[in-house]
Amino acid sequence: MLPMKCFSRLNCNLISRRIISLSCPVCHTHSNQTLPQIFTGQMDRFNGITIDSSSEKLVDKDYFSRKLDESLAKWTEEQRRCIWFKVNIKDSMQVPILAQVSVILKDDYVMMFKWLPLDCEPNLPPASHxxxxxxxxxxxxxxxxxxxxxxxxxxxxxxxxxxxxxxxxxxxxxxxxxxxxxxxxxxxxxxxxxxxxxxxxxxxxxxxxxxxxxxxxxxxxxxxxxxxxxxxxxxxxxxxxxxxxxxxxxxxxxxxxxxxxxxxKMEFKKRTFKWPTFVRVINFLNVEI
CATH class of the missing domain: 3.90.79.10 (Nucleoside Triphosphate Pyrophosphohydrolase)
Structure with missing residues (x-):
């Protein structure tokens, strides 16, 4: 089961290979078709854009992929910076497409879970809360x-x-x-x-x-x-x-x-502490008067 919301960060500097394919009619399977308009999104003060999938009308994977290509090309031309995609659970088919051109917030993977017990709610903290x-x-x-x-x-x-x-x-x-x-x-x-x-x-x-x-x-x-x-x-x-x-x-x-x-003076001390089954290096607060 996918989490209800998934954020993927797209760095426009990393997608040149995908954009180049737009200028090559041989490479692009939809060169003879009219490409869809770019995603609308919401501008932020850092010259970035956030796209909310629930606000976009998307037909299928092919339509989404072509719209993504044109959007990234346009935003690169406009010298936008970080592009964010907020993917609703119903639009989860977008995730593997975005993963091809994005820097995932958790290095090179997306963590998902399925809670199995039926007699209690999951007590896991939300990711990056x-x-x-x-x-x-x-x-x-x-x-x-x-x-x-x-x-x-x-x-x-x-x-x-x-x-x-x-x-x-x-x-x-x-x-x-x-x-x-x-x-x-x-x-x-x-x-x-x-x-x-x-x-x-x-x-x-x-x-x-x-x-x-x-x-x-x-x-x-x-x-x-x-x-x-x-x-x-x-x-x-x-x-x-x-x-x-x-x-x-x-x-x-x-x-x-x-x-x-x-x-x-309130300073940080660093010490190694041992438990029965593990060891942790801990920073803790120490007050000197």
């Missing part, structure tokens, strides 16, 4: 903090550098990586500040975002041209009073300053 991200509040020795303004936003903002934690990556390592990627600044971990937990985020998932206090090891900025519109060192007072800084980020800065004044 919570995202994990990390942000870094980076201080230098001039009472300044590192602020970024990202591309693809529809409103003015100054935020803290950060992003998603990758699979198998420790939270601190993710913060160091994201700060370096976005700003070019090297930073070292000092303390956990706080975290936020919100719901109904991307694809309806919950979202946990961890905020860390970091110390700058370098100050020269080399911003990511792909992600960042502007990046600079800002005086702390300027940042907390700036109209384009969110209320939550102001709270984060105030908490960090309070922790520093009281010499309070």
């Amino acid at each position: 919570t995202n994990l991200g990390v942000g870094g509040l980076v201080f230098n020795n001039k009472d300044q903090l590192l602020a970024v303004s990202e591309k693809n936003y529809t409103y003015g903002h100054w935020k803290l550098p950060g992003g998603y934690v990758e699979r198998g990556e420790d939270i601190i390592d993710a913060a160091v990586r994201e700060i370096k990627e976005e700003t070019g600044v090297d930073a070292a971990f000092q303390s956990l500040i706080t975290f936020r937990h919100v719901h109904d985020m991307m694809f309806g998932n919950s979202d946990i975002y961890v905020l860390l206090m970091m110390t700058a090891l370098s100050e020269k900025i080399s911003k990511s041209e792909r992600e960042v519109q502007e990046c600079k060192w800002m005086n702390i007072e300027e940042y907390v009073n700036h109209p384009n800084v969110s209320e939550f980020n102001r709270l984060v800065v105030h908490k960090a300053l309070k922790y520093k004044s009281k010499n309070l």
